[in-house]
Amino acid sequence: MSTIVPDKKNAVGAATGARNLAIYLAACLFVGFGLFPLYMMITTSLKTDQQTFAWPPVWLFTPRFQSYYNALFVFGGRSADHYLFNSLVVTLSSSALAVFLGAMAAYGLARFRFRGNRDVAFYILSTRFAPPVGFIVPIYLMVQRSGLLDTQIALIVVYTSMNLSFVTWILRGFFLEIPIEIEEAALVDGYTRWQIFLRVALPLVRPGLAATAILSAIFSWNEFLFASILAPGDAATIPVYLAGFSASMNIDWGEYMAVGTMAVLPIMIFTLALQRHLVRGLTFGAVR
Amino acid sequence: MPRVEFNRICKTYADGTRAVVDLDLAVADREFLCVLGPSGCGKSSTLRMLAGLESISSGDLVLDGRRINDVPPQARDMAMVFENYALYPHLRVFENIAMPLVARRRPRAEIRERVQQVAETLQIVEYLRQRPQTLSGGQRQRVALGRAIVRRPKMFLMDEPLGHLEAYLRVQLRAELRRLHERLGATTIYITHDQEEAEAVSDRIAVMENGRLQQLGSLVDLLDRPINRFVAEFIGRIPINMLPARLAGDGQNLQVGAAMMPLSGAQSAKLRSGGTDPLTLGIRPEHVALSSGSAGETISGLSGRVRVIEPQGDSTVIIADTPAGRVSALVPSGCVPSAGEVIELHFAMDCAHVFGADNINLLRAARNSE
């Protein structure tokens, strides 16, 4: 019960060893549950077919690196590398666009008072809640009409728009935290509004830019619904390629899991390294 | 009979920082004691150890003859007023003040009555329904005080309670705190870095620096008989002048720049026995007098050029550059020289302090022994 109040290191009345042990055990159990599926994915990608379908499941085995992962990289052909590259292009372009446009809008909303400012800000936030599946039919038709079906451009525009909402909202919070006097000082020093944005405000919200860029990247990399409808063929991203496996009756689990691993690991390592401001981003600034 | 005793209390943090070193201090019943020092001197750690919010690394903390090192804060019957007020942001003023009583499961009627009473004392009745965020700093501070006094604790602990307030509010609340103390009569320990505040509220002042207690006494003690250079420089509303000096060859004079300052017999004996060069002369601005023009024959005067004149009302601070350094003098506003003028500065040497190389005041007991 004393865990109800987070205890401070130096407070009087130290925690007991038994309690600590219980906390460790519970925490490890949860971490184990969290890691188990990832373990399954990675090990299965290294198993032979017999090991994959064995009953009882094989836990200890000699990993076999060759075939599945080799099969993913048949450069020039239609294999994972092609789709990984597509994903990379779409992710980088849409994140960069979203962060750039979002930063501009956020600065405008944070620093200029005009009628409807709050309404615009709240509208932008509320698009975060829009159910993508609700927009898929009209967007599909719009993309089809403009001849952009199965191109990366369509995905980039859609992802940019979907990322804009939280990028704008979070960066608005970061801009609001800059003391107004710093920008007034630059105004007195002889800088224009636009230069203050570029040379004073943007450098000061660098952590915010990093956080929103990462979250945009995660979203764009992982998005499946729009990708499957708007770019089912040549421009498909990795989730679409992955989904293609499950359609066949005889799934090649090893290769399937190898693609999954390739799809999951990069973004996971990336975010693990850059965890600051993650919560702030995930909750668009409501919790820090 | 002392209520609280710190016996060789030490506080060392996990990172090895020694916040409090060998603190010995006894606080008497009903006393209002100020712990005064610059930020990082260990005064807050001291108070937090007393409150039980910080563990004690070594030494004994004794309350009414009982060692309380391991007693949790809830059981110490002390109330604390925090620098940032530490009000519960989600509760209204009434509920904030009532919290200590709610914790003790007092009946509702009693809670209502006592909160009302406290609110009247502190003149915050009209804010009882508001949330702390809607109050000004001064009002929040009153609420924090209300929460502390509502349960009538044995002791009050105050951690820079006026630190975040505007100057004129600080002065006003200072008087109210003093008054409250006299009405309630509870032992109070008060932390501040502001000596004016310390002198206005407290009975005794404990000056701390670098985790160590430097000197304990009344303000007049600290002003007139500072134990070392730190206390001399820290106390005094206009900073004390510190000038490099050396004992003249005959041992009867202190040489400051080219000027000779005559020493009394006792002073010269003390300096001859304890003093090693380099010495530093400490003289308060109120003990510096002026005569303008170069009369020529004064030997105790230091000549200097007036640089800055700072009127204060009835008195004026004159800042002059002398060969020995910059010297401030506090003089009546009636006889103020003009900027750029060359003046002669005279030191009342019976009020002077001389610090040795180890920064100890060599003349500390001078006036008593005379």
Added chain:
Amino acid sequence: MAASKRADRRTALLLIAPAMLVLVAINIYPFIYALYISLHTFTLGRPTPPRYIGWSNYRDLLDDDRFINSLWVSFKFVAIAAAVEFLVGFALAFLFSAKLRGMATLRKLAILPIMVMPLASGLIWFYIFNENFGAMNWFAFLLGAPHRIPFLTDGKLAILSLVLADAWQWTPFVMLVMFAALQAIPEYVYEAAKMDGLTPWQTFWRVTLPLLRSAIWVVLVLRVVDAFRMIELIYLMTRGGPGGATETLSWYIYSTGFLDQDLGSAAAEAVVMIIAVSIIAQIFVRRLNYGAAT
């Protein structure tokens, strides 16, 4: 003065316009377009032009058992998943707040599932739940299950299996956010509570919980909205089956539009969904606004 204010307004407009343009194109216009389509019969890949039929797509929804069922399934899934994720995540946030050596590392490991591509997590759980060789059945066997358990092919179990997979990914999210919210409660509040003599239990109910209120609100709404629109797990694990047991509204719209290619009906369903979610979001945004003001 008027001049500089006008200049300010122009700068603001220039800054905000590009973002608004994108949002209008991908959010406002599509919604209006969806409204338009929903009033037509419109089949994908058929050469006949869309034909105006008024509100009949909406009227049809009321008689559509699959639609009603999908609402019920969505409700069940969202309620169970959000409740499980919130309660477990909330408790874990306290657990992970313990100031113990190595806790920070464990916490970093614990939140790894959040980053996993939802489609990939569907894939993994599809494998784990496999009736013939999945690890889940092995654990059930070890715990004494008499026979293989059809996790994904039994109507009742399928939705619970989806909840488990969803909870695997998102309980750490709740934990992470609640943990951050707990850390954001200033230490002085607890110190004040100690000095006021509150017991740990009183501190929890009277101080901690009320101070977490806005974070709880954020987490709950995010989980409800996101669980409502979840589609990847269904796509990979059950495809709405067996017998519509896991056919949520999201899946139903997807399958009406792109499997049955009936865009008119799909658009009508989408409009209903957008309006429903917008109401939830509006309530939430207002509350958030209120929270930020105090």
Added chain:
Amino acid sequence: MAGIYFRDIYKSFGTSRLFEGLSLACPDRKYLCLLGPSGCGKTTLMRIVAGLTEPDSGEVLIGDKRVNGLPPASRNIGLAFQNYALYPHLSVAGNLAFPLRAPIRRGRYRQAEIEERVKRVAALLRIDQLLHRRVNQLSGGQQQRVALGRALIHDPGVLLLDEPVTHLDARLRYEMRAEIKLLHDRIGTTTIHVTHDQQEALAMGDLIAVMRNGRIEQLGAPLELYHEPATAFVAGFIGDPPMSLVHARLAQENGNTIVQVAGSSLSLSEALAAQANMAPSREIIVGLRPKQVALVERPEAGAVATTVYSHGRVGREQQLVLTFGRDEVHCRTSSAIHVTTGDKVWLSISLDGAKLFDAASGRALAHT
């Protein structure tokens, strides 16, 4: 170099009116302190000079140039903000050079000259050792110097300082005060200094404008304000402690004008009586410096009964706050006298040197 002039300034924020026809002049090369409690409009007035806030109407002149509507950058001012407002992403040198690299001064300074100026200003303010540090590694005093340097580096015609020493600790504040004043003596730039600290204003200003609720209560030299406060507000704001303000009534006794305070009658000197006769009404406020009230232990003729509200010490003396009807009187006595809160004591009041104010308007009686 140029004076600063405000003519008939009006300014409202939403529905609340701050300035209603404020006029004020700060002559060339003078050091003007704007002094007042928070919310009195002193910072707004400074921001109006800077162009960060525009008045609703009225003229602002720097020298003989009307600057209304001019962007801040073209007003040739240096501004040091209260919280320093340094650019956290730049070094000390970067901060100092920032105004010189501004587009409005593009081409005016060559790189070598920028470096030269940065060095010169840094040396002037004794921060030349810190030029390559990040500003968040500096102490408060050092940051304050950088802010001052940034305001000075382009030789502005006007220097604006917003509470420049407020955040420094006592000793440093005292030192910086003298340094800023010496700097002003050297460069002579017209300066407006905003402060709420009367001691600071007395010590630093050539001129002090005491402000309250958007109005100038009094403009004058420091000692003029101290000795001849124009209003009861100024009297109650300047001095440490300030004058005690006591509500009283004028009455006639044997043909002489007397003052009735809390049931006692006090006679007036001829000069004061002459002033009192100018009073528009019988209700006045008497302003007393502590030296004009003395504690007496027993009731004696002319002594007024009061109650001790609080007592503390100031230096070697004891400072008492005594309640007096609805007023408070500050009184200084030797520490040897022992009193506690609630004690009844008697005060002997000497009206020589007291100031009389009209109770309704708060204006000093005296000079017509």
